[in-house]
Amino acid sequence: MKSQFEVYLRLKPSNNQSQNSMQYQLYHNKRLQVLLPRNVKLGMINNSRDNLEFNFTHVFDQKSSQDQVFSKVTIPVINSFLDGYNATIFAYGQTGSGKTYTMSGAETWQLRGVIPRALSYIFDEIDKRTKFQYKIYISFMEIYNENAYDLLEKRHLEIPLEQWNKIALFEDDQNNIHLKNLSIHQCNNEQEGIDLLMMGNFIRQVSSTPMNQSSSRSHCIFTATLEGCDTTTDTYFVSKLHLVDLAGSERISKSQVEGNLLNEAKYINLSLTYLEQVIIALNERMKGANRQHIPYRNSLMTTLLKDSLGGNCKTVMIATISSENDNLEESLSTLRFSQRVGQLENEIRRNEKVDLEAVVKRLEQEKLVLIRELEQYQRGGTGNSNNKKQQFQQQILPQSNGMPLNKKQIQEKVELYLNEQVTQLDVQSYEDAQMCFEAMKDLYNTRMKEYVTELTFISEKLQKYDEILTRKKEQSSFLEQKENSSPENEIYKRNESQQINSKQKPNQ
Numbered sequence: 001m002k003s004q005f006e007v008y009l010r011l012k013p014s015n016n017q018s019q020n021s022m023q024y025q026l027y028h029n030k031r032l033q034v035l036l037p038r039n040v041k042l043g044m045i046n047n048s049r050d051n052l053e054f055n056f057t058h059v060f061d062q063k064s065s066q067d068q069v070f071s072k073v074t075i076p077v078i079n080s081f082l083d084g085y086n087a088t089i090f091a092y093g094q095t096g097s098g099k100t101y102t103m104s105g106a107e108t109w110q111l112r113g114v115i116p117r118a119l120s121y122i123f124d125e126i127d128k129r130t131k132f133q134y135k136i137y138i139s140f141m142e143i144y145n146e147n148a149y150d151l152l153e154k155r156h157l158e159i160p161l162e163q164w165n166k167i168a169l170f171e172d173d174q175n176n177i178h179l180k181n182l183s184i185h186q187c188n189n190e191q192e193g194i195d196l197l198m199m200g201n202f203i204r205q206v207s208s209t210p211m212n213q214s215s216s217r218s219h220c221i222f223t224a225t226l227e228g229c230d231t232t233t234d235t236y237f238v239s240k241l242h243l244v245d246l247a248g249s250e251r252i253s254k255s256q257v258e259g260n261l262l263n264e265a266k267y268i269n270l271s272l273t274y275l276e277q278v279i280i281a282l283n284e285r286m287k288g289a290n291r292q293h294i295p296y297r298n299s300l301m302t303t304l305l306k307d308s309l310g311g312n313c314k315t316v317m318i319a320t321i322s323s324e325n326d327n328l329e330e331s332l333s334t335l336r337f338s339q340r341v342g343q344l345e346n347e348i349r350r351n352e353k354v355d356l357e358a359v360v361k362r363l364e365q366e367k368l369v370l371i372r373e374l375e376q377y378q379r380g381g382t383g384n385s386n387n388k389k390q391q392f393q394q395q396i397l398p399q400s401n402g403m404p405l406n407k408k409q410i411q412e413k414v415e416l417y418l419n420e421q422v423t424q425l426d427v428q429s430y431e432d433a434q435m436c437f438e439a440m441k442d443l444y445n446t447r448m449k450e451y452v453t454e455l456t457f458i459s460e461k462l463q464k465y466d467e468i469l470t471r472k473k474e475q476s477s478f479l480e481q482k483e484n485s486s487p488e489n490e491i492y493k494r495n496e497s498q499q500i501n502s503k504q505k506p507n508q
Protein backbone atom coordinates (compact mmCIF):
# COMPACT_ATOMS: atom_id res chain seq x y z
CA MET A 1 0.00 0.00 0.00
CA LYS A 2 1.37 3.41 -0.99
CA SER A 3 1.62 6.05 1.71
CA GLN A 4 2.40 9.61 0.67
CA PHE A 5 4.43 11.60 3.20
CA GLU A 6 2.31 14.14 5.01
CA VAL A 7 3.89 17.48 5.72
CA TYR A 8 2.44 19.89 8.23
CA LEU A 9 3.60 23.39 8.97
CA ARG A 10 3.38 25.10 12.34
CA LEU A 11 3.97 28.80 12.73
CA LYS A 12 5.34 29.89 16.06
CA PRO A 13 3.55 32.89 17.57
CA SER A 14 5.35 36.16 17.05
CA ASN A 15 7.25 37.56 20.04
CA ASN A 16 6.08 41.06 19.30
CA GLN A 17 3.58 42.71 17.06
CA SER A 18 6.15 44.96 15.35
CA GLN A 19 6.55 45.32 11.60
CA ASN A 20 9.33 42.82 11.88
CA SER A 21 6.88 39.94 11.55
CA MET A 22 6.99 37.78 8.47
CA GLN A 23 4.37 38.85 5.94
CA TYR A 24 2.29 35.97 4.63
CA GLN A 25 -1.10 34.88 3.36
CA LEU A 26 -2.65 31.56 4.28
CA TYR A 27 -5.15 29.91 1.91
CA HIS A 28 -7.51 27.22 3.22
CA ASN A 29 -4.93 26.31 5.87
CA LYS A 30 -3.04 24.44 3.15
CA ARG A 31 -1.15 26.96 1.05
CA LEU A 32 1.26 29.49 2.52
CA GLN A 33 2.29 32.49 0.48
CA VAL A 34 5.30 34.29 1.93
CA LEU A 35 5.70 37.90 0.84
CA LEU A 36 9.35 38.76 0.34
CA PRO A 37 10.51 42.15 1.61
CA ARG A 38 12.12 44.09 -1.26
CA ASN A 39 15.19 45.26 0.60
CA VAL A 40 16.20 41.90 2.07
CA LYS A 41 19.02 39.97 0.51
CA LEU A 42 17.94 36.38 0.50
CA GLY A 43 20.97 34.47 -0.67
CA MET A 44 19.96 32.10 -3.43
CA ILE A 45 16.46 33.46 -3.69
CA ASN A 46 15.47 34.96 -6.96
CA ASN A 47 14.89 38.57 -5.97
CA SER A 48 12.70 39.34 -8.94
CA ARG A 49 9.85 37.50 -7.23
CA ASP A 50 7.90 39.18 -4.48
CA ASN A 51 6.34 36.05 -3.04
CA LEU A 52 6.88 32.31 -2.75
CA GLU A 53 4.24 29.64 -2.28
CA PHE A 54 4.37 26.38 -0.36
CA ASN A 55 1.77 23.61 -0.04
CA PHE A 56 1.08 21.50 3.01
CA THR A 57 -1.27 18.81 4.23
CA HIS A 58 -2.31 21.44 6.75
CA VAL A 59 -0.87 24.66 8.14
CA PHE A 60 -1.25 25.38 11.85
CA ASP A 61 -1.26 29.11 12.29
CA GLN A 62 0.09 31.03 15.25
CA LYS A 63 -3.09 30.52 17.27
CA SER A 64 -3.18 26.74 16.94
CA SER A 65 -3.26 24.73 20.15
CA GLN A 66 -1.32 21.62 21.17
CA ASP A 67 -4.57 19.70 21.14
CA GLN A 68 -5.37 20.74 17.55
CA VAL A 69 -1.94 19.65 16.39
CA PHE A 70 -2.34 16.35 18.20
CA SER A 71 -5.80 15.57 16.84
CA LYS A 72 -5.00 16.41 13.26
CA VAL A 73 -1.48 15.04 12.94
CA THR A 74 -1.02 12.35 15.52
CA ILE A 75 -4.27 10.44 15.94
CA PRO A 76 -4.32 8.94 12.41
CA VAL A 77 -0.64 8.03 12.76
CA ILE A 78 -1.18 6.26 16.08
CA ASN A 79 -4.20 4.40 14.73
CA SER A 80 -1.99 3.07 11.93
CA PHE A 81 0.66 2.10 14.46
CA LEU A 82 -1.92 0.23 16.56
CA ASP A 83 -3.11 -1.54 13.39
CA GLY A 84 0.42 -2.89 12.90
CA TYR A 85 2.06 -0.35 10.59
CA ASN A 86 5.37 1.39 11.29
CA ALA A 87 5.00 5.13 11.72
CA THR A 88 7.20 8.16 12.25
CA ILE A 89 6.53 11.78 13.11
CA PHE A 90 9.50 14.09 12.95
CA ALA A 91 9.79 17.78 13.74
CA TYR A 92 12.14 19.85 11.61
CA GLY A 93 13.00 23.53 11.86
CA GLN A 94 15.54 26.05 13.09
CA THR A 95 16.40 26.32 16.79
CA GLY A 96 13.71 28.13 18.74
CA SER A 97 10.98 27.56 16.14
CA GLY A 98 8.98 25.16 18.34
CA LYS A 99 10.11 21.57 17.61
CA THR A 100 10.46 20.58 21.26
CA TYR A 101 7.33 22.55 22.17
CA THR A 102 5.43 20.56 19.53
CA MET A 103 6.88 17.13 20.29
CA SER A 104 7.31 17.20 24.08
CA GLY A 105 5.45 20.36 25.09
CA ALA A 106 6.00 23.11 27.61
CA GLU A 107 6.06 22.82 31.41
CA THR A 108 2.34 22.62 32.10
CA TRP A 109 0.19 19.56 31.54
CA GLN A 110 -2.18 21.58 29.41
CA LEU A 111 0.67 22.49 27.07
CA ARG A 112 1.96 18.92 26.76
CA GLY A 113 2.99 17.96 23.26
CA VAL A 114 2.67 15.12 20.79
CA ILE A 115 4.62 12.46 22.75
CA PRO A 116 2.73 12.56 26.08
CA ARG A 117 -0.59 12.88 24.24
CA ALA A 118 0.35 9.93 22.04
CA LEU A 119 0.99 7.84 25.16
CA SER A 120 -2.45 8.67 26.61
CA TYR A 121 -4.12 7.90 23.31
CA ILE A 122 -2.27 4.61 22.82
CA PHE A 123 -3.35 3.22 26.19
CA ASP A 124 -6.94 4.51 25.85
CA GLU A 125 -7.23 2.81 22.48
CA ILE A 126 -5.69 -0.42 23.73
CA ASP A 127 -8.42 -0.60 26.36
CA LYS A 128 -11.07 -0.15 23.70
CA ARG A 129 -9.71 -2.68 21.21
CA THR A 130 -10.79 -5.72 23.16
CA LYS A 131 -10.23 -8.32 20.46
CA PHE A 132 -6.51 -7.46 20.47
CA GLN A 133 -3.82 -8.14 23.03
CA TYR A 134 -1.04 -5.59 23.07
CA LYS A 135 2.37 -5.17 24.62
CA ILE A 136 4.12 -1.79 24.41
CA TYR A 137 7.86 -1.21 24.83
CA ILE A 138 9.56 2.17 25.04
CA SER A 139 13.06 3.34 24.29
CA PHE A 140 14.42 6.87 24.10
CA MET A 141 17.75 7.95 22.67
CA GLU A 142 19.69 11.03 21.81
CA ILE A 143 22.16 11.46 18.97
CA TYR A 144 24.83 14.00 19.74
CA ASN A 145 28.00 14.55 17.71
CA GLU A 146 27.41 11.36 15.71
CA ASN A 147 27.14 9.31 18.91
CA ALA A 148 23.90 7.87 20.22
CA TYR A 149 23.06 7.59 23.93
CA ASP A 150 20.35 5.88 25.94
CA LEU A 151 18.20 8.47 27.73
CA LEU A 152 16.49 5.84 29.88
CA GLU A 153 19.62 4.56 31.60
CA LYS A 154 19.35 5.71 35.24
CA ARG A 155 23.10 5.47 35.78
CA HIS A 156 23.50 8.38 33.38
CA LEU A 157 22.20 10.64 36.15
CA GLU A 158 25.35 9.97 38.16
CA ILE A 159 28.12 9.93 35.60
CA PRO A 160 29.31 12.50 33.08
CA LEU A 161 28.56 12.10 29.41
CA GLU A 162 32.12 11.06 28.63
CA GLN A 163 31.54 7.86 30.63
CA TRP A 164 28.19 6.95 29.11
CA ASN A 165 28.03 3.84 27.00
CA LYS A 166 27.51 4.78 23.41
CA ILE A 167 24.78 2.93 21.58
CA ALA A 168 26.48 0.59 19.16
CA LEU A 169 25.04 -0.56 15.88
CA PHE A 170 25.92 -4.02 14.67
CA GLU A 171 24.74 -6.25 11.92
CA ASP A 172 23.76 -9.86 12.45
CA ASP A 173 24.29 -12.61 9.89
CA GLN A 174 20.82 -11.94 8.50
CA ASN A 175 21.76 -8.32 7.73
CA ASN A 176 19.52 -6.88 10.44
CA ILE A 177 20.88 -3.94 12.37
CA HIS A 178 20.77 -4.28 16.14
CA LEU A 179 21.31 -1.59 18.71
CA LYS A 180 23.42 -2.43 21.70
CA ASN A 181 23.33 -0.36 24.91
CA LEU A 182 19.80 0.85 24.31
CA SER A 183 17.41 -0.22 27.06
CA ILE A 184 13.87 -1.25 26.20
CA HIS A 185 11.16 -0.83 28.83
CA GLN A 186 7.86 -2.63 28.83
CA CYS A 187 5.18 -0.10 29.58
CA ASN A 188 1.77 -1.13 30.93
CA ASN A 189 -0.06 2.14 31.15
CA GLU A 190 0.04 5.82 30.33
CA GLN A 191 1.64 6.77 33.64
CA GLU A 192 4.56 4.41 33.14
CA GLY A 193 5.08 5.89 29.68
CA ILE A 194 4.98 9.46 30.97
CA ASP A 195 7.43 8.54 33.74
CA LEU A 196 9.86 7.17 31.14
CA LEU A 197 9.48 10.27 28.97
CA MET A 198 10.09 12.54 31.95
CA MET A 199 13.09 10.53 33.05
CA GLY A 200 14.57 10.74 29.55
CA ASN A 201 14.00 14.49 29.32
CA PHE A 202 15.46 14.91 32.80
CA ILE A 203 18.57 12.89 31.96
CA ARG A 204 18.89 14.93 28.79
CA GLN A 205 18.78 18.20 30.71
CA VAL A 206 20.82 17.53 33.80
CA SER A 207 23.82 15.65 32.49
CA SER A 208 26.81 17.62 33.73
CA THR A 209 28.44 18.06 30.35
CA PRO A 210 28.05 20.15 27.23
CA MET A 211 24.72 18.33 26.89
CA ASN A 212 22.89 20.87 28.99
CA GLN A 213 23.46 23.59 26.45
CA SER A 214 23.17 21.26 23.57
CA SER A 215 19.56 20.21 23.38
CA SER A 216 19.15 22.23 20.20
CA ARG A 217 22.17 20.51 18.74
CA SER A 218 21.09 16.93 19.25
CA HIS A 219 18.45 14.69 17.72
CA CYS A 220 16.06 12.85 20.01
CA ILE A 221 14.21 9.68 19.06
CA PHE A 222 11.40 8.39 21.27
CA THR A 223 10.37 4.93 20.11
CA ALA A 224 7.35 2.84 21.03
CA THR A 225 7.37 -0.77 19.85
CA LEU A 226 4.12 -2.66 19.77
CA GLU A 227 3.56 -6.37 19.80
CA GLY A 228 -0.06 -7.15 19.08
CA CYS A 229 -2.19 -10.22 18.68
CA ASP A 230 -5.59 -10.33 17.03
CA THR A 231 -7.20 -13.04 19.13
CA THR A 232 -9.94 -13.69 16.58
CA THR A 233 -7.55 -14.54 13.75
CA ASP A 234 -4.45 -15.54 15.74
CA THR A 235 -2.46 -12.96 13.82
CA TYR A 236 0.59 -11.46 15.48
CA PHE A 237 1.97 -8.11 14.44
CA VAL A 238 4.85 -5.85 15.39
CA SER A 239 5.12 -2.14 14.66
CA LYS A 240 7.32 0.76 15.60
CA LEU A 241 6.47 4.38 16.23
CA HIS A 242 9.33 6.90 16.13
CA LEU A 243 8.64 10.37 17.49
CA VAL A 244 11.61 12.48 16.52
CA ASP A 245 12.74 15.92 17.65
CA LEU A 246 15.55 16.82 15.25
CA ALA A 247 18.41 19.22 15.96
CA GLY A 248 18.04 22.83 14.82
CA SER A 249 18.28 23.04 11.07
CA GLU A 250 20.06 26.42 10.87
CA ARG A 251 23.28 26.70 8.96
CA ILE A 252 25.61 27.98 11.62
CA SER A 253 28.14 30.24 9.99
CA LYS A 254 31.63 28.89 10.65
CA SER A 255 32.97 32.28 11.70
CA GLN A 256 30.56 32.33 14.65
CA VAL A 257 31.63 29.09 16.23
CA GLU A 258 34.76 27.74 17.74
CA GLY A 259 36.08 24.81 19.75
CA ASN A 260 33.48 22.36 20.95
CA LEU A 261 30.72 24.34 19.31
CA LEU A 262 32.47 24.10 15.99
CA ASN A 263 32.61 20.37 16.41
CA GLU A 264 28.91 20.22 17.21
CA ALA A 265 28.01 22.49 14.34
CA LYS A 266 30.02 20.34 12.01
CA TYR A 267 28.24 17.18 13.10
CA ILE A 268 24.78 18.67 13.26
CA ASN A 269 25.10 20.42 9.95
CA LEU A 270 26.51 17.28 8.50
CA SER A 271 23.76 14.98 9.69
CA LEU A 272 21.06 17.40 8.48
CA THR A 273 22.93 17.81 5.22
CA TYR A 274 22.95 14.03 4.91
CA LEU A 275 19.24 13.95 5.69
CA GLU A 276 18.71 16.40 2.86
CA GLN A 277 20.85 14.28 0.54
CA VAL A 278 18.79 11.21 1.38
CA ILE A 279 15.57 13.11 0.66
CA ILE A 280 16.96 14.41 -2.64
CA ALA A 281 18.10 10.91 -3.66
CA LEU A 282 14.68 9.46 -2.77
CA ASN A 283 13.00 12.24 -4.75
CA GLU A 284 15.12 11.51 -7.77
CA ARG A 285 14.35 7.83 -7.53
CA MET A 286 10.63 8.59 -7.28
CA LYS A 287 10.85 10.69 -10.42
CA GLY A 288 12.27 7.70 -12.26
CA ALA A 289 15.99 8.39 -12.05
CA ASN A 290 18.12 5.29 -11.87
CA ARG A 291 19.24 5.74 -8.26
CA GLN A 292 20.07 2.45 -6.67
CA HIS A 293 22.11 3.95 -3.88
CA ILE A 294 20.46 6.07 -1.20
CA PRO A 295 23.14 7.42 1.15
CA TYR A 296 21.52 6.45 4.47
CA ARG A 297 24.81 5.26 5.92
CA ASN A 298 26.48 8.66 5.84
CA SER A 299 25.09 9.53 9.28
CA LEU A 300 23.82 7.75 12.34
CA MET A 301 20.47 9.56 12.23
CA THR A 302 19.73 8.63 8.61
CA THR A 303 20.87 5.05 9.27
CA LEU A 304 18.52 4.78 12.25
CA LEU A 305 15.64 6.39 10.37
CA LYS A 306 16.25 4.51 7.14
CA ASP A 307 12.87 2.78 7.23
CA SER A 308 11.08 6.01 8.11
CA LEU A 309 12.60 7.84 5.16
CA GLY A 310 12.51 5.24 2.45
CA GLY A 311 11.10 2.00 3.74
CA ASN A 312 8.09 0.41 5.32
CA CYS A 313 6.74 3.35 7.32
CA LYS A 314 3.94 5.90 7.36
CA THR A 315 5.90 9.13 7.77
CA VAL A 316 4.77 12.58 8.79
CA MET A 317 6.87 15.72 9.09
CA ILE A 318 6.00 18.77 11.15
CA ALA A 319 7.97 21.76 9.89
CA THR A 320 8.19 24.55 12.43
CA ILE A 321 9.06 28.13 11.51
CA SER A 322 9.41 31.38 13.37
CA SER A 323 7.21 34.30 12.37
CA GLU A 324 9.97 36.92 12.45
CA ASN A 325 11.47 38.49 9.36
CA ASP A 326 14.90 38.19 10.96
CA ASN A 327 14.58 34.43 10.56
CA LEU A 328 13.15 34.58 7.05
CA GLU A 329 16.11 32.95 5.39
CA GLU A 330 16.00 29.94 7.75
CA SER A 331 12.22 29.74 7.47
CA LEU A 332 12.41 29.64 3.67
CA SER A 333 15.03 26.93 3.87
CA THR A 334 12.70 24.86 6.12
CA LEU A 335 9.76 25.53 3.79
CA ARG A 336 11.73 24.42 0.74
CA PHE A 337 12.97 21.28 2.48
CA SER A 338 9.41 20.40 3.50
CA GLN A 339 8.23 20.62 -0.13
CA ARG A 340 10.78 17.99 -1.11
CA VAL A 341 9.75 15.74 1.74
CA GLY A 342 6.09 16.14 0.79
CA GLN A 343 6.72 14.58 -2.61
CA LEU A 344 7.93 11.29 -1.18
CA GLU A 345 5.94 8.17 -0.69
CA ASN A 346 6.64 4.90 1.03
CA GLU A 347 5.34 1.45 0.39
CA ILE A 348 3.84 0.26 3.67
CA ARG A 349 2.68 -3.14 4.80
CA ARG A 350 1.51 -4.66 8.02
CA ASN A 351 4.24 -6.61 9.79
CA GLU A 352 2.18 -9.64 10.60
CA LYS A 353 2.45 -13.34 11.09
CA VAL A 354 -0.39 -15.81 11.45
CA ASP A 355 -0.08 -18.57 14.02
CA LEU A 356 -1.52 -21.30 11.81
CA GLU A 357 -1.43 -23.96 14.49
CA ALA A 358 -3.59 -21.79 16.77
CA VAL A 359 -5.99 -21.06 13.90
CA VAL A 360 -6.44 -24.76 13.14
CA LYS A 361 -6.98 -25.56 16.82
CA ARG A 362 -9.60 -22.81 17.17
CA LEU A 363 -11.41 -23.82 13.98
CA GLU A 364 -11.53 -27.46 15.09
CA GLN A 365 -13.06 -26.46 18.41
CA GLU A 366 -15.65 -24.25 16.73
CA LYS A 367 -16.47 -27.09 14.35
CA LEU A 368 -17.09 -29.45 17.26
CA VAL A 369 -19.56 -27.00 18.79
CA LEU A 370 -21.38 -26.76 15.45
CA ILE A 371 -21.56 -30.54 15.05
CA ARG A 372 -23.07 -30.81 18.51
CA GLU A 373 -25.63 -28.14 17.65
CA LEU A 374 -26.50 -29.93 14.43
CA GLU A 375 -26.99 -33.23 16.25
CA GLN A 376 -29.33 -31.53 18.68
CA TYR A 377 -31.42 -30.17 15.83
CA GLN A 378 -31.53 -33.52 14.12
CA ARG A 379 -32.74 -35.14 17.32
CA GLY A 380 -35.52 -32.56 17.35
CA GLY A 381 -34.53 -30.66 20.44
CA THR A 382 -33.95 -27.03 19.88
CA GLY A 383 -31.45 -26.78 22.69
CA ASN A 384 -33.06 -23.57 23.77
CA SER A 385 -36.77 -24.11 24.28
CA ASN A 386 -37.36 -20.92 26.24
CA ASN A 387 -36.01 -18.87 23.43
CA LYS A 388 -38.10 -20.75 20.87
CA LYS A 389 -41.16 -20.38 23.07
CA GLN A 390 -40.69 -16.62 23.09
CA GLN A 391 -40.30 -16.59 19.33
CA PHE A 392 -43.46 -18.67 19.03
CA GLN A 393 -45.40 -16.31 21.21
CA GLN A 394 -44.22 -13.34 19.23
CA GLN A 395 -44.72 -14.86 15.80
CA ILE A 396 -47.63 -17.31 16.09
CA LEU A 397 -49.81 -16.03 18.84
CA PRO A 398 -51.47 -12.82 17.88
CA GLN A 399 -51.35 -10.14 20.54
CA SER A 400 -54.42 -10.06 22.76
CA ASN A 401 -55.28 -6.55 21.54
CA GLY A 402 -58.53 -6.71 19.69
CA MET A 403 -58.64 -10.51 19.51
CA PRO A 404 -61.49 -12.69 20.86
CA LEU A 405 -60.24 -13.93 24.21
CA ASN A 406 -61.04 -17.60 23.60
CA LYS A 407 -58.86 -17.71 20.42
CA LYS A 408 -55.87 -16.33 22.29
CA GLN A 409 -56.48 -18.74 25.18
CA ILE A 410 -56.68 -21.66 22.74
CA GLN A 411 -53.43 -20.70 21.05
CA GLU A 412 -51.71 -20.51 24.43
CA LYS A 413 -53.08 -23.93 25.37
CA VAL A 414 -51.90 -25.42 22.06
CA GLU A 415 -48.43 -24.10 22.68
CA LEU A 416 -48.33 -25.55 26.19
CA TYR A 417 -49.59 -28.85 24.83
CA LEU A 418 -46.97 -29.02 22.08
CA ASN A 419 -44.24 -28.10 24.50
CA GLU A 420 -45.50 -30.97 26.69
CA GLN A 421 -46.23 -28.64 29.54
CA VAL A 422 -49.84 -29.93 29.67
CA THR A 423 -51.01 -33.41 28.70
CA GLN A 424 -54.53 -32.59 27.50
CA LEU A 425 -56.23 -30.13 25.21
CA ASP A 426 -59.81 -29.37 26.30
CA VAL A 427 -62.12 -28.07 23.60
CA GLN A 428 -65.69 -26.87 24.16
CA SER A 429 -66.94 -26.54 20.61
CA TYR A 430 -66.35 -27.33 16.97
CA GLU A 431 -64.93 -23.77 16.44
CA ASP A 432 -62.50 -24.26 19.33
CA ALA A 433 -61.29 -27.56 17.79
CA GLN A 434 -60.84 -25.86 14.44
CA MET A 435 -58.87 -23.08 16.09
CA CYS A 436 -56.67 -25.69 17.79
CA PHE A 437 -55.79 -27.21 14.45
CA GLU A 438 -55.15 -23.78 12.92
CA ALA A 439 -52.79 -22.88 15.77
CA MET A 440 -50.99 -26.22 15.42
CA LYS A 441 -50.58 -25.75 11.69
CA ASP A 442 -49.14 -22.24 12.17
CA LEU A 443 -46.79 -23.42 14.83
CA TYR A 444 -45.64 -26.39 12.78
CA ASN A 445 -45.01 -24.26 9.68
CA THR A 446 -43.02 -21.67 11.57
CA ARG A 447 -40.93 -24.22 13.41
CA MET A 448 -40.20 -26.11 10.20
CA LYS A 449 -39.12 -22.90 8.51
CA GLU A 450 -36.84 -22.15 11.45
CA TYR A 451 -35.36 -25.63 11.40
CA VAL A 452 -34.69 -25.54 7.69
CA THR A 453 -33.06 -22.11 7.84
CA GLU A 454 -30.96 -23.07 10.82
CA LEU A 455 -29.94 -26.42 9.35
CA THR A 456 -28.95 -24.85 6.05
CA PHE A 457 -26.97 -22.23 7.93
CA ILE A 458 -25.14 -24.79 10.04
CA SER A 459 -24.38 -27.08 7.09
CA GLU A 460 -23.04 -24.19 5.05
CA LYS A 461 -20.92 -23.09 7.97
CA LEU A 462 -19.60 -26.60 8.46
CA GLN A 463 -18.72 -26.85 4.81
CA LYS A 464 -16.83 -23.55 5.03
CA TYR A 465 -15.02 -24.71 8.14
CA ASP A 466 -13.97 -27.88 6.33
CA GLU A 467 -12.61 -25.82 3.45
CA ILE A 468 -10.74 -23.41 5.74
CA LEU A 469 -9.38 -26.23 7.86
CA THR A 470 -8.09 -28.11 4.84
CA ARG A 471 -6.47 -24.95 3.51
CA LYS A 472 -4.87 -24.06 6.85
CA LYS A 473 -3.58 -27.59 7.33
CA GLU A 474 -2.01 -27.46 3.87
CA GLN A 475 -0.43 -24.07 4.58
CA SER A 476 0.79 -25.28 7.94
CA SER A 477 2.55 -28.34 6.53
CA PHE A 478 3.94 -26.25 3.65
CA LEU A 479 5.42 -23.74 6.11
CA GLU A 480 6.77 -26.52 8.27
CA GLN A 481 8.63 -27.97 5.31
CA LYS A 482 9.91 -24.53 4.39
CA GLU A 483 11.02 -23.79 7.94
CA ASN A 484 12.83 -27.07 8.15
CA SER A 485 14.75 -26.23 5.03
CA SER A 486 15.59 -22.64 6.15
CA PRO A 487 16.08 -22.48 9.93
CA GLU A 488 16.55 -18.69 9.99
CA ASN A 489 12.94 -18.09 9.02
CA GLU A 490 11.98 -16.53 12.29
CA ILE A 491 10.10 -13.32 11.70
CA TYR A 492 9.90 -11.62 15.01
CA LYS A 493 12.76 -12.05 17.32
CA ARG A 494 13.35 -9.60 20.07
CA ASN A 495 15.80 -9.83 22.92
CA GLU A 496 17.79 -7.24 24.77
CA SER A 497 18.81 -5.46 21.62
CA GLN A 498 16.45 -3.64 19.38
CA GLN A 499 16.08 -4.93 15.88
CA ILE A 500 15.83 -2.66 12.92
CA ASN A 501 14.92 -4.07 9.54
CA SER A 502 17.72 -3.05 7.34
CA LYS A 503 20.24 -4.61 5.11
CA GLN A 504 22.61 -1.68 5.46
CA LYS A 505 25.92 -1.95 7.17
CA PRO A 506 26.18 0.52 10.06
CA ASN A 507 28.28 3.56 9.74
CA GLN A 508 30.21 4.26 12.92
Ligand code: ADP
Nearest residue numbers: 012013094095096097098099100101102106216
Ligand atom coordinates in the same frame (compact mmCIF):
# COMPACT_ATOMS: atom_id res chain seq x y z
P1 ADP B 1 13.13 24.25 19.31
O1 ADP B 1 12.95 22.95 19.99
O2 ADP B 1 12.67 24.24 17.88
O3 ADP B 1 14.51 24.79 19.44
P2 ADP B 1 11.37 25.20 21.36
O4 ADP B 1 10.27 24.23 21.19
O5 ADP B 1 12.29 24.98 22.49
O6 ADP B 1 12.19 25.33 20.01
O7 ADP B 1 10.71 26.64 21.43
C1 ADP B 1 11.41 27.80 21.84
C2 ADP B 1 10.53 28.60 22.79
O8 ADP B 1 9.34 29.04 22.15
C3 ADP B 1 10.09 27.83 24.00
O9 ADP B 1 10.07 28.67 25.11
C4 ADP B 1 8.68 27.40 23.66
O10 ADP B 1 7.89 27.23 24.81
C5 ADP B 1 8.17 28.55 22.79
N1 ADP B 1 7.25 28.09 21.77
C6 ADP B 1 7.57 27.37 20.69
N2 ADP B 1 6.50 27.13 19.92
C7 ADP B 1 5.46 27.72 20.54
C8 ADP B 1 4.06 27.82 20.25
N3 ADP B 1 3.52 27.26 19.15
N4 ADP B 1 3.29 28.47 21.11
C9 ADP B 1 3.80 29.03 22.22
N5 ADP B 1 5.11 28.97 22.55
C10 ADP B 1 5.94 28.33 21.73
Ligand code: MG
Nearest residue numbers: 099100215216
Ligand atom coordinates in the same frame (compact mmCIF):
# COMPACT_ATOMS: atom_id res chain seq x y z
MG1 MG C 1 14.40 21.78 20.94
